[in-house]
Amino acid sequence: MNWQLKNIRHDFDVAEGDVGVTVRLGRKWANRCTGHIVGVDLWECDKPHEGPCPLVEKIREDGEVIAEVTHCKYRGKAKVIGVWYGELHRLPPALLALEHEKSSRTLDGLRKSLKRGYGREIGDDEEVTAVIYYRTEVAD
Ligand SMILES: [Zn+2]
Numbered sequence: 001m002n003w004q005l006k007n008i009r010h011d012f013d014v015a016e017g018d019v020g021v022t023v024r025l026g027r028k029w030a031n032r033c034t035g036h037i038v039g040v041d042l043w044e045c046d047k048p049h050e051g052p053c054p055l056v057e058k059i060r061e062d063g064e065v066i067a068e069v070t071h072c073k074y075r076g077k078a079k080v081i082g083v084w085y086g087e088l089h090r091l092p093p094a095l096l097a098l099e100h101e102k103s104s105r106t107l108d109g110l111r112k113s114l115k116r117g118y119g120r121e122i123g124d125d126e127e128v129t130a131v132i133y134y135r136t137e138v139a140d
Contacts, residue, residue, distance in 0.1 A: 002077070003032060005040040005131070008048050008117040010101045012075050016138045019081070020100030022131050023091065023110060025118055029129040030085040040133065042075040048117060077137040084132070088114075089124035095132065 005022070014020030032038060047055055053070035060066065084095055089107070097105055104110040114122040122128070 002039040002041045004043055005078070005133075006043045006045055006048075006072075007075075007101070008044075009046055010103075010113065010116075011044055012042055012100050012135070013102045014078075014100045014133075014135045016076070016135055019098060019132065019134050020078075021095045021098040022100050022133070023088075023104070023114065024129050024131060025114065025122060026127060027085060027129060029080075029131045030083045033080045033083045033131065038080040040078050040080060042078055042135075042139075043072050044075055045072045047071065048119070074139050076135065076139040078133040078135045080131055080133045082132040084130040086127065087125050088122060088128050091128070091130060095130045098132070 007022070012020065045053060045055065047053075053072040055071035057069045057071075058065045058067075059069060084092065088111075091107070091110075096107065096110065099105045099110060101113055104113045111122065114128075
């Protein structure tokens with residue numbers, strides 16, 4: 001089974017067949033991915049969450065619910081090909097340059113994106129994992 005790799009309020013700016021990097025707080029992804037190749041399903045949502053999407057919109061017709069639409073959008077598949085783990089300010093510039101969100105390819109832009117995703121400022125000395133992946137599929 002693939003892990004779910006979710007972006008909060010941003011898409012994946014990585015073409016099929018190209019390599020991207022995403023930076024996540026803490027060690028969870030480093031532990032998941034060390035020593036073996038991990039497949040991931042790429043998702044995007046407006047809200048951080050695990051499991052079923054809490055942002056469900058009910059589509060009604062004549063007062064009756066005819067469909068439910070969630071905000072989670074499936075964006076395709078990738079294979080994790082490596083991880084780097086350490087303090088945010090030590091993130092290697094070459095990995096920063098591959099950030100999968102274009103606006104996060106500077107440390108300042110990355111800090112803003114992390115704040116958006118985690119709901120608080122992330123300190124330069126906090127430990128993060130950079131997940132390096134090869135994108136195998138882009139979903140429409
Ligand atoms: Zn969701």
